[in-house]
Amino acid sequence: MTDEHQFSPDAQRFLDGEARKSPSTPERDDALLLQRAVSAYANAIERPGPAVDDVVMEQVLRSAARAGRSAIWRWFTGPQEFHIRPALAAAAVLVIAVVVWLPTGSDDPAPTVAPVPPAAAMRSTEGSLVALPDSPRQTALVRFQLQAVLASSVTLLGTFNRWERPGIPLTRTGTDGTWTATIPVPLGEQRYGFLVNGSTWTPDRAAHAQADDGFGRTSSILVVGPRGIAR
Amino acid sequence: MRGGTQPADGEVVRRVLAGEAELFRVLVERYREEFGRFASSLTGDPDSAADAMQEAFIRAYTSLASCRDPERFKHWFFRILTNRCHTVRSRRKQEVPLEGPEPASAARTDARVEQNELRDILARALDTLTEEQRTAFVLKEVEGYGYDEMSRILGVGVDALKMRVYRARDALRARLRESA
Numbered sequence: 435m436t437d438e439h440q441f442s443p444d445a446q447r448f449l450d451g452e453a454r455k456s457p458s459t460p461e462r463d464d465a466l467l468l469q470r471a472v473s474a475y476a477n478a479i480e481r482p483g484p485a486v487d488d489v490v491m492e493q494v495l496r497s498a499a500r501a502g503r504s505a506i507w508r509w510f511t512g513p514q515e516f517h518i519r520p521a522l523a524a525a526a527v528l529v530i531a532v533v534v535w536l537p538t539g540s541d542d543p544a545p546t547v548a549p550v551p552p553a554a555a556m557r558s559t560e561g562s563l564v565a566l567p568d569s570p571r572q573t574a575l576v577r578f579q580l581q582a583v584l585a586s587s588v589t590l591l592g593t594f595n596r597w598e599r600p601g602i603p604l605t606r607t608g609t610d611g612t613w614t615a616t617i618p619v620p621l622g623e624q625r626y627g628f629l630v631n632g633s634t635w636t637p638d639r640a641a642h643a644q645a646d647d648g649f650g651r652t653s654s655i656l657v658v659g660p661r662g663i664a665r
Numbered sequence: 666m667r668g669g670t671q672p673a674d675g676e677v678v679r680r681v682l683a684g685e686a687e688l689f690r691v692l693v694e695r696y697r698e699e700f701g702r703f704a705s706s707l708t709g710d711p712d713s714a715a716d717a718m719q720e721a722f723i724r725a726y727t728s729l730a731s732c733r734d735p736e737r738f739k740h741w742f743f744r745i746l747t748n749r750c751h752t753v754r755s756r757r758k759q760e761v762p763l764e765g766p767e768p769a770s771a772a773r774t775d776a777r778v779e780q781n782e783l784r785d786i787l788a789r790a791l792d793t794l795t796e797e798q799r800t801a802f803v804l805k806e807v808e809g810y811g812y813d814e815m816s817r818i819l820g821v822g823v824d825a826l827k828m829r830v831y832r833a834r835d836a837l838r839a840r841l842r843e844s845a
Contacts, residue, residue, distance in 0.1 A: 439836075446831050471787040481697075481704070481705055482701050491687070493723050497686075
């Protein structure tokens with residue numbers, strides 16, 4: 435392009451719509467020709483139709499769906515930071531603890547005294563015990579029995595209650611002077627005896643074995659297995 | 666949003682980034698309408714403009730997080746669109762050479778023939794400009810923007826823009842005189 439094709443500053447201002455006077459003839463003709471060409475070009479312009487919108491949005495939503503799937507995957511597989519209110523956290527822990535504890539309540543090793551059907555008795559003799567199988571845990575239910583017609587009270591002491599007085603009370607169950615108590619007894623060898631009227635020590639004569647306790651008394655011995663008295 | 670005030674660009678951008686991808690349609694409709702003519706002017710035909718706009722919108726969506734000032738989405742998008750228009754125009758020029766003036770028919774008036782010839786001459790002449798000159802010339806002469814608005818939208822000083830427009834006029838003057 436040579437200098438002869440350059441518009442003068444006046445012509446440029448004229449084309450910008452700022453000039454107060456029109457340029458000289460040759461420049462003015464070229465400026466008007468340029469304006470006519472621009473006008474013809476501008477009049478022929480058509481803007482793209484709204485079909486563009488749908489094409490774009492289809493791709494945008496597809497891209498968003500892909501990004502969403504990968505975002506979920508990243509969330510599951512990546513480290514996450516959580517913000518939690520301490521009060522809500524404590525409440526959540528409490529709820530979880532209750533839910534976890536409730537089903538195990540029945541497994542509590544505390545003594546369970548269940549009704550004992552007589553037909554389930556393993557042994558039943560005067561002044562003896564009857565043991566019944568308990569659930570396969572650390573104790574078995576054992577029914578202790580003593581024939582004491584003139585007694586006003588009978589209690590049971592043994593290794594399973596650390597020989598602590600007054601002992602575990604037996605109940606008179608009939609008119610023939612039979613006293614009974616059914617209690618959970620830890621598995622293994624146990625020693626025990628009865629205290630009649632709170633003072634008279636009486637071993638269980640129906641027990642499998644008797645032994646001297648070293649203090650001048652005789653204690654009865656029983657061995658409790660998971661299914662009841664072993665011997 | 667129908668029947669109510671259209672949300673500002675910044676709000677739309679933030680909500681799209683937060684996951685409401687379907688809201689991007691608000692921006693597509695808004696700027697397809699506003700810049701559609703400019704895209705056609707810059708590319709030379711509405712089909713090329715449609716291609717450029719689709720590419721620009723998709724590119725804007727996929728890089729939306731890099732739009733530092735969502736309130737100025739319009740200007741950010743305009744620059745993406747301008748680049749896509751230049752690319753599409755260049756690509757189209759390689760595929761299909763721009764046609765010369767259509768032969769005059771008996772049914773056409775002389776004025777109509779001159780209009781078409783001038784239009785085609787200018788279309789071809791625009792290809793001889795640099796991208797910066799073409800953008801500035803189209804905005805100023807075809808779309809009727811003022812220099813101040815051009816400066817805001819392009820992020821270029823007024824004096825520099827005037828220079829680009831002046832150089833474009835000089836180049837086009839030479840082409841028109843050669844073809845006349």
